[in-house]
Structure formats: C-alpha cells, structure tokens
Amino acid sequence: MTELRRPALLDASRHDREQFDSGEAVLDEWLRRYAGQNRRRDTAATWVIADASDVVVAYASIAMTGIDRSAAPAALAKGAPDPVPALLLGRLAVDHRHTGLGIGTALAGHVLATAAELNETAACRAVVVTALNSKARAWWERLGFNLFSPRADRLDLYLLTADIDATLRRLQ
Numbered sequence: 001m002t003e004l005r006r007p008a009l010l011d012a013s014r015h016d017r018e019q020f021d022s023g024e025a026v027l028d029e030w031l032r033r034y035a036g037q038n039r040r041r042d043t044a045a046t047w048v049i050a051d052a053s054d055v056v057v058a059y060a061s062i063a064m065t066g067i068d069r070s071a072a073p074a075a076l077a078k079g080a081p082d083p084v085p086a087l088l089l090g091r092l093a094v095d096h097r098h099t100g101l102g103i104g105t106a107l108a109g110h111v112l113a114t115a116a117e118l119n120e121t122a123a124c125r126a127v128v129v130t131a132l133n134s135k136a137r138a139w140w141e142r143l144g145f146n147l148f149s150p151r152a153d154r155l156d157l158y159l160l161t162a163d164i165d166a167t168l169r170r171l172q
C-alpha cells in the first residue's frame with residue numbers, strides 16, 4: 001500500500017493537487033481552485049493527507065460557523081446562545097484510487113479531534129456537515145453524526161463535541 005503522511009494543512013507550494021480525482025468534479029475543482037483562496041481570505045482551512053511524493057490523496061476543509069438555534073434539534077439548542085457555535089466540515093473527499101482503505105475515516109477523525117481542541121480554547125458545541133448525497137449521509141451516520149431532521153431527503157448532520165471522544169474511541 002502507498003505510504004501516506006499524517007494530516008497536514010494544505011501547503012500550495014508543496015502539495016500536488018493536479019491529479020486529485022474523487023469522482024466528484026465539484027469537490028476536485030474546489031481543492032484546485034478555491035482552497036488556497038479561502039485560506040488567504042481566512043474563510044476555510046484545508047487539511048490534506050498526501051503520499052510520500054506530496055500528492056494529495058484526501059482533503060477536508062473546515063471553517064467556524066453558527067447554527068440557527070430555532071432550526072436546531074434540542075440536543076444542540078438546549079442552553080445554547082443563538083447562533084450556536086459550531087465547526088463546519090465543508091468538504092471531505094478521497095481520491096477514488098484510494099477509497100475503502102480507511103483514509104476518509106482517518107481524516108474525519110482528525111477533524112473531530114481538531115474540533116475537540118478548538119472547543120477547549122474557543123468553545124464549539126458541535127461539528128456540522130451537509131452530506132453530498134444519501135450515500136454520503138450514511139457514511140457520516142456511521143461515524144456517529146445525527147440528522148438535523150428525520151426527513152428522508154435531508155442531508156444536514158451534526159455531532160455534538162461532547163460525543164466526539166466516544167466516536168474517536170470507536171475508530172481506534
């Protein structure tokens with residue numbers, strides 16, 4: 001199996017993004033064209049897992065967000081201000097030549113550990129994500145994420161920071 005590096009912040013001068021192909025053109029394009037721009041503007045940070053040649057095989061972008069309290073489930077809203085402070089996992093994708101190996105799970109685990117750390121220094125009630133489609137939604141649910149709404153067509157999910165430790169323990 002290809003040797004992989006630990007998750008690292010995207011370094012435009014080092015990481016090779018040109019060959020990245022998750023099978024979702026919008027996600028590939030975002031990594032190539034917008035990840036650097038979002039970093040420079042302080043609107044999203046991108047973490048990557050790269051191989052030994054610095055070719056990116058997976059990425060996740062994150063940013064601080066606020067959840068509309070009136071639209072939040074009770075577990076999120078109870079005792080919280082409006083908006084509820086949270087971390088947005090904006091995008092996560094794995095190159096299709098490397099899927100099914102646990103890389104997506106490892107990167108999601110890294111983001112969850114980051115949220116737990118951030119919670120200590122800045123307070124962050126939950127991690128939120130909008131799944132790309134219903135298949136991806138099942139993938140997030142497997143990691144412990146909960147649906148905002150039980151409706152079958154909804155793709156918004158959250159994981160309380162208080163539940164992150166339990167998820168990380170399960171992944172070990």
Ligand SMILES: CC(C)(COP(=O)(O)OP(=O)(O)OC[C@H]1O[C@@H](n2cnc3c(N)ncnc32)[C@H](O)[C@@H]1OP(=O)(O)O)[C@@H](O)C(=O)NCCC(=O)NCCS
Nearest residue numbers: 092093094099100101102103104105131132135136138139
């Ligand atoms: C979804 C995606 C991130 C998964 O990455 P990955 O590296 O293949 O995932 P992992 O190897 O860590 O996870 C595989 C595990 O998830 C399970 N799994 C895979 N697809 C699943 C699904 N649709 N529902 C539930 N579980 C699923 C596998 O059975 C496996 O479980 P196991 O470890 O118990 O055997 C990747 O396929 C991808 O980038 N897809 C395109 C973009 C996308 O959909 N991104 C999601 C953003 S919303």
